[in-house]
Amino acid sequence: MFEEPEEHTMKKTQSSIKECVWRGYTVHIIKKKVKHTNLRIKPEQPKMIHMSIPRFMTYETAIKLLDQPRILRWIEKYQKKVNKLPVFPQMQDEERQWHISYYRERLGTLLPDMFRKWELVLGVSCNKVTIRDTRSQWGSCSIRTKNISISVWLGAFPEECIEYVVVHELTHLLEAGHNSRFYGILDQYYPIWKSCREQLKNGLA
Numbered sequence: 322m323f324e325e326p327e328e329h330t331m332k333k334t335q336s337s338i339k340e341c342v343w344r345g346y347t348v349h350i351i352k353k354k355v356k357h358t359n360l361r362i363k364p365e366q367p368k369m370i371h372m373s374i375p376r377f378m379t380y381e382t383a384i385k386l387l388d389q390p391r392i393l394r395w396i397e398k399y400q401k402k403v404n405k406l407p408v409f410p411q412m413q414d415e416e417r418q419w420h421i422s423y424y425r426e427r428l429g430t431l432l433p434d435m436f437r438k439w440e441l442v443l444g445v446s447c448n449k450v451t452i453r454d455t456r457s458q459w460g461s462c463s464i465r466t467k468n469i470s471i472s473v474w475l476g477a478f479p480e481e482c483i484e485y486v487v488v489h490e491l492t493h494l495l496e497a498g499h500n501s502r503f504y505g506i507l508d509q510y511y512p513i514w515k516s517c518r519e520q521l522k523n524g525l526a
Contacts, residue, residue: 337351337352337353337376338350338351338352339380341380341384343370343384343387344387345368346368346369346370346396347368347369347370348369348370348372348384348387349369349370349371349372350372350374350380350383350384351371351372351373351374352373352374352375352376352378353373353374353375353376354375354376355373355374355375356375357375358372358373358374358375358378358383358386359372359373360372360392360395362396362399367400370387370396372387420474420477421454421473423476424473424474424475424476424477425452425473425476427476428452428471428473428475428476428483429452431480431483432450432452432471432483432487435483435484435487436450436487436491439484439487439488439491439510440491442510443488443491443492443494443495443506443510445491445494445495446467446494447462447467447468447469447490447491447494448466448467448468449466449467449468449469450468450469450470450471451468451469451470451471452470452471452472452473453470453471453472453473454472454473454474455470455472455473455474456472456474458472459471459472459474459475459486459521460472460475460486460487460489460490461490462490462491462493462494464493464494464497467494469490469491471486471487471490475521478520478521479520481513481517482517482520482521484511484517485511485513485514485517485518485521486521488507488510488511488514489507489514492506492507492510
């Protein structure tokens with residue numbers, strides 16, 4: 322159901338961009354040279370829906386699309402995922418950049434030795450390690466390319482938590498899925514992984 326916003330809740334920065342309120346979400350609608358409607362919700366803005374629509378589509382039609390069952394299911398699924406994400410404190414841009422710089426430097430010091438150690442222990446080898454400003458996950462591993470990505474915010478946690486993520490991602494080179502074999506490897510080689518996972522789930526204070 323479309324909730325018509327009050328005047329102060331709607332802003333139109335230019336003819337092709339509009340913001341309105343829908344079911345408690347701020348919907349940022351932009352008209353682009355696209356054929357299909359695209360939706361996106363950023364982890365750092367969980368209550369804002371970014372919507373790209375074809376130039377010929379009206380804003381009213383775009384809002385009505387959000388009430389389609391498949392869209393509602395997608396939003397509900399995403400919201401559940403967001404609720405499971407670690408908690409991050411609100412920071413001003415200057416403070417945020419300081420933390421990113423500090424955490425990146427700390428990880429740059431710790432990660433090389435950790436990866437060398439655990440590659441030997443597990444008998445695997447990754448291709449490339451990248452530190453990224455991501456908040457949706459602490460690490461990711463591409464089985465195909467053997468590239469591993471680490472969240473810069475992991476640098477805020479104790480070394481054992483950082484090491485756990487290193488072991489976790491390298492284990493994916495042995496077992497792609499999160500199944501009994503995968504967790505069996507963690508139990509064997511890094512038995513404190515569960516307590517580390519809990520710390521990471523609680524996020525940053």
